Amino acid sequence: MQTNPAPISARQSNSFPKRAESTARWSAILLGVSIPVSVALDNVLLVTMLLAWLVSGHYREKWASIRTNPVACMALLFIFLLLAGCTYGSGGWQDTSHFLRKYSDLLYLPVLTTLFANGQDKQRALTAFGLAMAVTLVLSYGLWLGLLPPAWLNNHTADNPVVFKLHITHGIFMALASFLAVVAAVHATDRRWRIVLAIAAMLAAFNVLFMVQGRTGYLVLGTLAAYFFFQRFRWRGLAVALFITMGVFAAGVVIDSPLANRIALMFSEVRQWKAGAGGNTSIGIRMDFYWTCWALIQDHPIFGVGTGGFTQAYANKVAGTGLVAWNNPHNQFLLTTVQLGVIGLFALLALFATMWFAASRLPKPMQLAARALVLTMVVGSLFNSLLIDHAEGLLFVWMAGVLFAHYPQQMSTPDHS
Numbered sequence: 001m002q003t004n005p006a007p008i009s010a011r012q013s014n015s016f017p018k019r020a021e022s023t024a025r026w027s028a029i030l031l032g033v034s035i036p037v038s039v040a041l042d043n044v045l046l047v048t049m050l051l052a053w054l055v056s057g058h059y060r061e062k063w064a065s066i067r068t069n070p071v072a073c074m075a076l077l078f079i080f081l082l083l084a085g086c087t088y089g090s091g092g093w094q095d096t097s098h099f100l101r102k103y104s105d106l107l108y109l110p111v112l113t114t115l116f117a118n119g120q121d122k123q124r125a126l127t128a129f130g131l132a133m134a135v136t137l138v139l140s141y142g143l144w145l146g147l148l149p150p151a152w153l154n155n156h157t158a159d160n161p162v163v164f165k166l167h168i169t170h171g172i173f174m175a176l177a178s179f180l181a182v183v184a185a186v187h188a189t190d191r192r193w194r195i196v197l198a199i200a201a202m203l204a205a206f207n208v209l210f211m212v213q214g215r216t217g218y219l220v221l222g223t224l225a226a227y228f229f230f231q232r233f234r235w236r237g238l239a240v241a242l243f244i245t246m247g248v249f250a251a252g253v254v255i256d257s258p259l260a261n262r263i264a265l266m267f268s269e270v271r272q273w274k275a276g277a278g279g280n281t282s283i284g285i286r287m288d289f290y291w292t293c294w295a296l297i298q299d300h301p302i303f304g305v306g307t308g309g310f311t312q313a314y315a316n317k318v319a320g321t322g323l324v325a326w327n328n329p330h331n332q333f334l335l336t337t338v339q340l341g342v343i344g345l346f347a348l349l350a351l352f353a354t355m356w357f358a359a360s361r362l363p364k365p366m367q368l369a370a371r372a373l374v375l376t377m378v379v380g381s382l383f384n385s386l387l388i389d390h391a392e393g394l395l396f397v398w399m400a401g402v403l404f405a406h407y408p409q410q411m412s413t414p415d416h417s
Contacts, residue, residue, distance in 0.1 A: 017057045024052035025115045028401070032128030035395050036136055036173050037164045042394060046108065053111055062114045070358050071404040072110040074351040075397075079106050081347050082307050085340050089306020089313070096308025098327070099339070102388035103307075105397050112401020122366065125402045126180065133177035136170070137204055139163045144211050160213045168384060169391045171208050171217015176376050176395075178204035179224040183368045216383050223379045224372050231368065286383070289329040292317050296338045304341035313338070328388065332381035335388070352378060355400060358407065370403045 027049035034041035066072045082103055086096050116122050142148035143161040150157050162170040178201045185197035205225075208217045226242075296305065296313055305313040315325040329335050337345040352374050359370035377386060377396050386392040 017055075020052045020056035021058075021115075024049045024056060025121060027052065028112055028115045028398070029121065029125045029128055031394075031398050032125045032130075032402075033132045035391060035398060036129070036132040039390060042390075046105075049115075050108070050111065053115070065114045065406060066110045069110075069113050069404060069407045070354050071351070071400060071407065072113045074347070074354045075106055075109040075400075078344075078347045078351055079103070081340050081344050082106075085304065085307035085309075085344070087306075088303070089309025090316075091306055091308030091310070091312050093308070095311045095327070096306075099307050099310070099388065102390075102393075105390070105394045106387070108394075109397045109401050112398060113405045113407065116402055116405035119363070122402050122405065125398075126369070129399075130177065130180065130184075133173060133204070134200065136163050137174065137177075137200070137207060140170075140207055140211065141203070161211055165391055167212050167214040168216050169214075169389070171212050171214025172220055172376060172380050172392060173395065174204050174208050174212070175217050175221035175224060176372060178202075178208065178221065179228065179372045180369055182228060183365050183372075187365045216380055219383075220376050220379050223375050227372065227375055228368075285324060286330050288323050289326065290331060290334060292323065293329045293331070293334040293338050297334070297341075300338070300341060302341045302343065304337065304339045304344060307339050310335065310339055328385050330384050332385045332387050335385045355404070358404060361407075362403065366403050369399070373399050373403070 027045045031042065031045050031049070034045055066076075082100070086100070116125065139148065140161045140163050143150065143156060143163070144158050146158060156162055160167055164170075165173065181197045181201035181204060185194045185201060188194040188197060205221060208214070208221050292314060296317055300313075310329075311325075311327040314327070314329075318325050329338070333345060333348070336348050340347070355374050356371055359367045359374075362370060373396065380386050380392065384392070386396065
């Protein structure tokens, strides 16, 4: 007996959640292109992704996926502490809302972990990021070589050929992209692609070291290179990495590159700095930030001054000293500890540690990418408040969501290296 087909309206209704889920997933994938390029496009894709995710239904399955994902749970714990920190401290609503907006991208991490159900979507997302960084690299070289007029690229100049972001962000992103290209080259099955990816990795590393002035990028790239060689060759790899580092620095001195100049300037500024004297250099101001934050931590060691209390507490601490009052100490670990005390610092470190150890159950390329992301954030956060910097914080949230999506269902043989 032939059954009557379901009414068209019913079929359309049943397909709507699937279309919404697909929209959310593709919006998340396209974030890989937008994060290195455009804040405006980031916001459009984030709103589209969130709305589509909300209307796609399956809330019970989504919550089950989030609560069994250790990275998502640690992110939620950190978010909870930030919200709890809004209930105390001397900060007003304006300061509190400022920091909540800055940290708000963390809310997308649990959402993203429910969107990438298979390795193909994860690869698409990482490829999207790689393509955006490839375009950035080509344009940067074009500017550096004088092939593109500065007016085309926000009047950036050849002596610091950044394109879409400032030099700190450019250096961090390009260092991570160089590492990911190396990993892709090592695991590529096609010899031609292996060569292309290896060349891209070297060009990206050269861009960080000899073209752009971001010192954080130098440190991130050096750390990732040391990790790669250690992972491949163990302790002999570290010796190789040290030898390469010395060679790179020597080459930088010979050709008078930004690398050598910026490092020499850094040591000079460190020598000039005196505690409480009010630094007037980039490094000196940062040292003042660190010194004052340490004093605030000693005053409020356990719970901190609250999520919104940093600006007022810092201003009170430096009043009458001649030091600059500011709302960003350029160190995520110090900022977190001042705001949330050692409890908040422990939660942040626990998030990074959870990602590191959870990565052991990911497929090898994803494992290396996840641990590179952790190292990038740890090193970068020593000199910048990366979680409240839009591009860096969103890249961390997005890539963590991509790599650890549906974590329990994507486990492979553990690798405890």
